[in-house]
Amino acid sequence: MLTFWKLIRIPLPVLLGVFLIFAHSPVIWGHHAPPPTLSSLDPGGGQRGTTLELRLRGAHLSRQPRLITPFPVNGPVEAFDLADPSSIGLRFTLPPETATGVHPLRIQTLDGLSNPLLFEVSAFPTLNHLPNGVQTLERLPVVVEGRVEGSEIDRVRFPVRRGVPILIDARCGRIGSDLDPVLRLTTPSGRFVASDDDTPGLGRDARLLVIPEADEDWLLELADTRSQGPDGDRGRYRLTIAPVEGFVVPSPFGLFPPGAPAGRTLAFEWFAPTQPNAPTGLFAQTLTNPFAKADDPAGWYERHALAWETPRLESVPRLPIDTVWSLVTPPETAQIVPPALVLDRIITPGQRRRHRFQVEPGRSYRLTIEAATLGSPLDAVLTVRRETGETLAEADDTTIGNLALGRWPAGLITADPLLTLAVPGDVGRIVAEVRDLHGRGGPDLAYRLRIEPIEAAIDVQLNEGQIAVPQGGRGGLSVTLTRQGEDGPIALTLIDPPTGISLEGGHIPPGVTTGGATLTWDHQADDSSEPIAPQLVKLAARLPDGRTVLVGRVEVFSRPGGVPTEFDHQPGLIVAPARSVPIRLTAPSTEPLLLGIGGKVEIPLGFARDLEAAGDGPWNIGPFTPPTPGLNLPEIEIAAGVAQAKPVWTLTAGLPTPGGLCTIIPRAQGTLAGQPTTLFFPAVTVEVVTPVVMELNTPRVELKPGGTATLSGKATRRGGYAGPLTLVVANLPPGVTLDPTPEPIPVDRDMFNLTLKAAPDAAAAQVQATIGLLAPVGNETYPNPPIPFEVKVTP
Structure with missing residues (x-):
């Protein structure tokens, strides 16, 4: 079973052994609350090897909270101040070997899993900035934590020694x-x-790295660039001030090669300047790729803790894992066939790296540089030329909103270039040139150059980062699709799901850009003697041609000015167990229900609650995800005081409604334990079909000039369609007509007979005619697809 914790390679017993177990009391089981949410934490980090008291604020935090981190903690996690569900305290010890850097932190309660917040682990002690005046530091290194609001300026005074580089790093x-x-x-x-x-x-x-010229004191001022510092925790900072002695300060990227090809073993090098603006004095160490597994998901960016005893590192970069063909620092003479990924860097100032690609004349390609989005200081410029030197295209900065960069948050303005190239018909080879805009160079100016043919594609992103699945109930997930030439039906599916977790629904019709599904989890929380860990569920979208696309989520942690500056990719959905709820919801979830365009189908639902445990307030039933265009899903209200109800949800399909399978997820919204709550019915699969199926008694009619023939058949209404039908015959041979003109088929009849009459001078002919139907749908008319039949006129 693949758990969330196994994926990030932290031993589950180490992580969860310190937590409280689920309670067995039926009274606790009957008490339901929404999953926890986190809004802030204080402090925002701590020194490894020390005991911390962490204050968390949010909602619904007090029901047996557990700390969920991607690093182990030493000893028990002690919870205190649990009287207020919007604020709790946790006391725990960070092991000395904990990897420094920023890590996601969550809280799990009896009712589910919280959203993540970022927590920084440092090698240095933390001090809180005093609210007024200048704070004087007696010794370094130290991390000063504070907040800047509006036009405030925080000031810190500290001593420096001549010739000892000082690192000043403002993490915001x-x-x-x-x-x-x-x-x-x-x-x-x-x-x-x-x-x-x-x-x-x-x-x-x-960040500053400065060498003092004398033994003296320095005064540091920290302010918001716009003098509009955000309020409260949104204006938080952690300011590292440290002499560069006994530890290594890696450059922002600091890792080469900038990726780990799945299934291959590479040696990695760290690069860290030990003095300002100096390409020398670099530290390098190799490490065998521990993530070279062929089954690792491709294209996801994770914070892997590449922690070594020496040197002590103060940050951990993202490490991309790729399955596309990767080349590390290829020679400029290499002829590369797309799709391919080049891992390279600009080492010397003013250098231009050139890569040659074999391309198909007349075909379009997408070329993408990834550098700044991964933390590289490279400000790349990408130029594509013919082999003769003529420029075909050039790109610099990019505002991300393109499908090819769906793994990045939309709206991100980055120094990384992206361009689309329509290869001229006389070009079979191109040269991609990469340079730094400012003419800089260095071993940390790394980049990833990706080239791929432009084909029909689709990007599917989760709207939720985590969901809670109550015992005996369901959790709802929704997705947003970006389509590029791929307009067929999509089906969501699980990849190697953990034991007991299954998916219902997940059918998205052609052209539709939203969808959803529900998850069930056969966990026995009330019988459990061990904490039940959250699970990372990997999802995929299956395309009509059998291909699958991984489904994930971009988790954005900060958006100053609306531009994302800290974000991570979550390769799937984190699912947590929750206590059962005193409400039972049922819906038909077996065979797809047929719904004809212009028709209606009734979906019987079941609602039952324990009034004493669940309360007697009203509940509203409606669709969880936006309905497929053309479908009409009315809201249903369960009145206050009703313990059991069997409402019928009448679903109608207007125009335009795409045909095929679609998933309808009824959700119930009401109040439990005084809190707004959403619960999910089983997903209902509906197949939208044409309103009529027509059959002919014979596919061929024959008549002589001046004669007649009969065409008979049956028009069977389906999927709840009940309107009249108008017959339409086309492509008859010259001289052949319908006599008399057919009357509409009334709603109480499905058989029809048509008389074809040939004029006395009708010429011999044999043609393929068609017969179709017009079905009124509201104020519009649906043309039911015609079927062919043969008409032969013989002398």
Whole structure:
């Protein structure tokens, strides 16, 4: 069974052994609350090897909370101050070997799993910035944590020693803050030393690495660039101030090659400048790729803790895992056949790296650089030329919204270029040239150049990061699709699902861009003697040609000015168990229900509740995901005080409604334990069909000039369609007509007879005619697809 914790390679017993077990009391089981949500944490990080008291704020946090982290903790996790469900305290110890960097943190309760917040593990002690005045630091290294609101300026004074480099790193976007920091460094007398705003590779965060020229004190000012610092926790920062002694400060990217091809073993190198603006003095160490597994999901970006005893590293980069053909620093003479991925870097100032690709004349290709989006300081410019040197296309910065970059959050403005190239008909080879816009170079200016033919494609993103599945109930998931030339039907499916977890529904009709499904989990929480861990469920969208597309989610942690600056990819849906609820919901979930366009189908639902445990308030029943265009799903209300009801949901299909299978997920919204709650019925599969099926008694009629012949058949209404039908005959041979003109087929009849009459001078002929039907749907008419029949006129 693949659990969320196995995927991130943290031993489950180490992680969960310290937590409280589920209670056995029926009273607890009868008490239901929504899953927990987190809004803030304080402090935003801590020093490894120390005991922390972490204050979490949000909602529904107090019901046996458990700390869920991708790193182990030492000893028990002690919860305190549980009286207020919107705020709890947790006391725990970070092991000394915990990898430094920013990690997602969640809370699990009896009712599900919370959203993630970012928590930074540092090698240095943390101090809170004093609210007023200048804070004086007696010794370094240290991490100062504080908040900037509006036009506030936080000031810190600290001693420096001549010749010892000082690292000053303002982590804001990287910890989920919306603060856009600017740093200004002076002496207390006002002599300017250095300043920084947006550091290449760090998004909007700022970093300084400065060598003091004397033993003296420095004064650091930190403010919001726009003097509009966000309120409260959205303006949080963590400011590292440290002499560069005894640890390594990696560059923002710091890892080469910038990827791990699945199924292959590579040696990685860390690069970390030990003095400012110096290409020398770099630290490099190799590591065998521990993630070279052929079954690893491709294209997902995870924070793998590549922690070594030496050196002590202060950040961990994202590590892409790829299945596409990858080449590491290929020679410029190599002839590369797309699709392919080149892993390379700009080492010397002013260098231009060139890569040659064999392409098909007249075909279109997409070329993408990934550097800044992964933390590389490279500001890449991509130029595509003929082999003779003539420029075909060039690109610099990109605003992401393209399907090819669906793994990045929409609206991200990045220094990474993307271009689409329509290859001229006389070109069979192209040269892609990569350079830094500012002419810089260095071993950390790494990039990933991807080239792929443009084909029909689809991107499917989860709308939820996590869901709770109550015992005996269901959890609902929804997806958003971006289609590019792929307009066929889609079916959601699970990949190697954990034991007991299954999916219902997931059918998305042609051209539709939203969909959903429900999950069930056969867990026995009330009989459990061990905590039930959350599970990472991998999903895929199955295309009509059999291909599958992985379904994931971009988790955005900060959006200063609306631009995402800290985000991660979650390769699937995290599912957590929850206590049973005192409401039972039922719906038909076996064979698909037929619904004819213009017709209606009745979906019988079941609603039953324990009034004492669930309360007697009203509940509203409606669709969970936006309905397929053309479908009409009315709301149904369960009145207050009703313990049992069997409402019938009448579903109608108007125009236009795409045909094929679609999933309808009824949801019930009401109040449980005083809290707004959403519960899910079983997913209902509906097959939208044409309103009429027509059959002919014979596919061929024959008549002589001046004679007649009869064409008879049956028009069977289906899927709840009950309107009159108008027959339409086309492509008759010259001289052959319908006599008399056929009357519409009334609603109480399905058989029909048509008389074909040939004029006395009708010429001999043998043609393929068609007969169809017009079915009124509201104020419009649906042309039921015609069927062919043969008409022969013989002398």
